[in-house]
Each structure stands twice: as C-alpha cells, then as structure tokens.
C-alpha cells in the first residue's frame with residue numbers, strides 16, 4: 001500500500017548510512033579480505049531493505065550510503081577518530097593508514113556528499129513542517145562475547161521528550177506485532193552519530209532523530225528482513241502522534257531557531 005501522508009503530521013525522511021559493503025575500485029578493497037567487508041564490520045546487513053520498505057510505503061526520500069562504512073563512516077562525525085577506521089577487530093586496515101591530507105581527501109570524496117545532501121534535505125523539512133528522521137541500521141547479535149537478544153533497538157536522546165514519546169509509541173506497536181524492543185539498545189542514542197549532529201543544529205520541536213537498530217540474527221536473512229520491515233511499516237502506519245508531537249508553525253519554528261531551542 002502506498003500512502004503519501006507521513007505517519008503523524010511531520011515530514012518523514014529515511015536514511016541508511018551503512019547500506020552497502022561496496023568499496024570503490026580505486027581503493028582496492030582497502031587491502032582487506034572480502035569476508036571482512038561482507039561482515040557486520042563492513043556494512044549493516046538487512047538495513048537497506050527495511051529502509052527501502054519504509055520509504056516506498058510512505059513515498060518519502062531515502063538517503064543511502066553508497067560505500068562500506070570502512071571507506072568512511074557516514075554515522076560518525078568528521079573529526080571522530082574512527083570516521084575512517086585504521087583497524088577493525090584488531091586487524092590493520094591497510095588502505096586506511098592515511099596522513100592528514102589523504103584523510104581530508106577521503107572525507108571530501110566519500111563522506112561529505114552524503115552528509116551534506118541528507119542534512120540539507122532534513123534541515124529544509126525541519127524548517128517547513130518539522131521532520132521525523134528515521135536512520136535505519138542493523139547490529140550483530142554477538143559482540144565481545146555478549147549476546148544481544150532483543151529484535152529491535154530504538155535510539156533517541158533521553159533528554160528529548162518528543163523523541164522518547166515517539167519511541168515508546170513505536171515500541172508498543174512493534175511489541176504488539178511479536179517483536180522484542182528496547183529503547184537505547186544496544187547503543188545510547190545521544191553519542192556521536194548523524195542524529196546527534198543534527199540535534200545540535202535543528203530546533204528541538206521540529207527535529208526528531210530516531211535510529212532504528214535491527215538485530216542481524218533476524219534481518220540478515222531475507223525472510224527475517226521482510227518480517228521486520230512489514231512490522232515497522234504497519235507500526236508506523238498505525239501511529240498517530242499528532243497530539244503528542246505538535247507540528248510547529250512557521251512563526252514558532254523561526255522563534256525557536258532564534259532562541260536556539
């Protein structure tokens with residue numbers, strides 16, 4: 001079913017930063033075995049199909065990364081030590097031993113275009129009607145000997161009541177569809193990332209940035225990916241947060257920008 005209206009009055013926009021394991025030819029797989037690039041270290045298996053399903057259903061823009069997160073991590077700030085990871089799982093990444101000039105070149109070629117285009121679109125939506133930005137990811141079910149059992153994590157800034165309210169409402173809908181869901185799992189929602197970057201720049205009442213983290217135990221397989229995608233789409237279609245997420249008027253948006261709120 002195609003539905004052009006967003007789920008609750010805000011414009012919806014979807015990003016998928018870690019969509020692809022591909023490495024540009026000129027970077028020669030960064031000197032890594034293909035198995036590393038095709039693992040969770042290289043991209044987020046299953047995330048792109050879910051992001052596409054949401055964007056297609058609501059007929060909204062999807063901004064997706066073209067290249068492996070090991071080329072340049074689109075969900076890290078440009079001054080983050082691991083925006084271009086020098087090591088992965090203790091292994092040297094031969095193609096990522098860059099001096100300052102080469103790092104700047106890498107970022108301007110493979111990081112900045114996505115970030116600038118996505119940020120411009122999100123900022124424009126935030127300033128007109130307000131925006132719900134869903135950033136779709138997947139996580140490995142085992143990390144450092146710890147098993148991560150939940151199916152879905154919803155990441156938000158716990159200091160932002162509108163984001164918390166949205167996550168709680170979405171969680172209720174997903175749990176009703178048989179998925180186990182935790183807020184701010186397996187990561188905190190307010191550490192370095194694209195949504196954190198945007199929160200610092202956009203008015204608090206007109207930007208909601210939520211990361212949806214899906215367990216690769218489910219979504220790395222096609223059947224599980226379809227199950228999670230259809231549950232998320234159905235949950236988003238059901239939500240009506242118009243009462244709890246006020247859409248800012250133009251004047252209110254301008255006022256809150258001026259006051260830095």
Ligand SMILES: [Zn+2]
Nearest residue numbers: 018044137138
């Ligand atoms: Zn990710």
